[in-house]
Amino acid sequence: MTASREYLSQAIIEAGRFLYARGWSPATSSNYSARLTSTEALLTVSGKHKGILGADDLLAVDMHGNSLEQDKKPSAETLLHTQLYRSRPDIGAVLHTHSVNATVLSRLTLSDSLVFADYELQKAFSGVSTHESQVLVPIFDNDQDIARLAAKIQPWLDAHPDCVGYLIRGHGLYTWGTKVSDALRQVEAFEFLFECELKIKALGPLARQP
Numbered sequence: 001m002t003a004s005r006e007y008l009s010q011a012i013i014e015a016g017r018f019l020y021a022r023g024w025s026p027a028t029s030s031n032y033s034a035r036l037t038s039t040e041a042l043l044t045v046s047g048k049h050k051g052i053l054g055a056d057d058l059l060a061v062d063m064h065g066n067s068l069e070q071d072k073k074p075s076a077e078t079l080l081h082t083q084l085y086r087s088r089p090d091i092g093a094v095l096h097t098h099s100v101n102a103t104v105l106s107r108l109t110l111s112d113s114l115v116f117a118d119y120e121l122q123k124a125f126s127g128v129s130t131h132e133s134q135v136l137v138p139i140f141d142n143d144q145d146i147a148r149l150a151a152k153i154q155p156w157l158d159a160h161p162d163c164v165g166y167l168i169r170g171h172g173l174y175t176w177g178t179k180v181s182d183a184l185r186q187v188e189a190f191e192f193l194f195e196c197e198l199k200i201k202a203l204g205p206l207a208r209q210p
């Protein structure tokens with residue numbers, strides 16, 4: 001059974017309050033969405049403060065990123081949401097955040113990915129059941145041309161069906177889940193792990209690696 005627009009609107013509004021309060025969606029950054037049907041998603045409009053969203057700050061888009069509500073402007077990053085819904089029928093919600101730790105870690109990491117290993121909290125990610133797994137997180141260079149950025153991300157999604165999220169360098173995190181609450185859990189897990197990685201880097205040789 002698919003959830004109603006009213007239910008999903010409320011879930012997105014509450015997610016915005018939570019993510020803003022944690023400092024992970026400052027100013028008018030971030031965008032959030034939830035799947036309405038197999039062909040439509042509910043998405044935040046562009047340029048709104050995500051800590052004080054109302055039901056009018058959401059609009060329906062088709063899965064190619066076209067607004068279905070003439071008087072509303074969809075998020076500038078709509079295509080990054082709709083490509084996920086098209087790629088994975090099990091995805092029901094996508095959250096994009098702009099935390100300090102995601103921004104700093106993605107800039108400090110010169111390679112095109114980072115790996116979480118030996119953290120118990122990895123098990124908060126969908127499909128991960130042990131700290132002995134490796135969670136690979138790709139980092140894509142930022143691009144103001146979102147269609148071009150989406151085209152760079154698509155081959156990764158196709159080749160990594162178990163991917164739980166990705167970073168855009170100097171920009172932020174995209175992660176997802178079956179429901180808004182699942183995507184929120186993944187944002188929180190990512191943020192915990194980003195902070196651990198940054199603390200380990202800051203401690204340098206003092207941080208004993210397992």
Ligand SMILES: CSC[C@@H](O)[C@@H](O)C(=O)COP(=O)(O)O
Nearest residue numbers: 028029030031046047048075076
């Ligand atoms: C306030 S800067 C952030 C934006 O450029 C963008 O990256 C973002 O996350 C929000 O864009 P939006 O169009 O409101 O969905």
Ligand SMILES: [Zn+2]
Nearest residue numbers: 029030096172
């Ligand atoms: Zn953004």
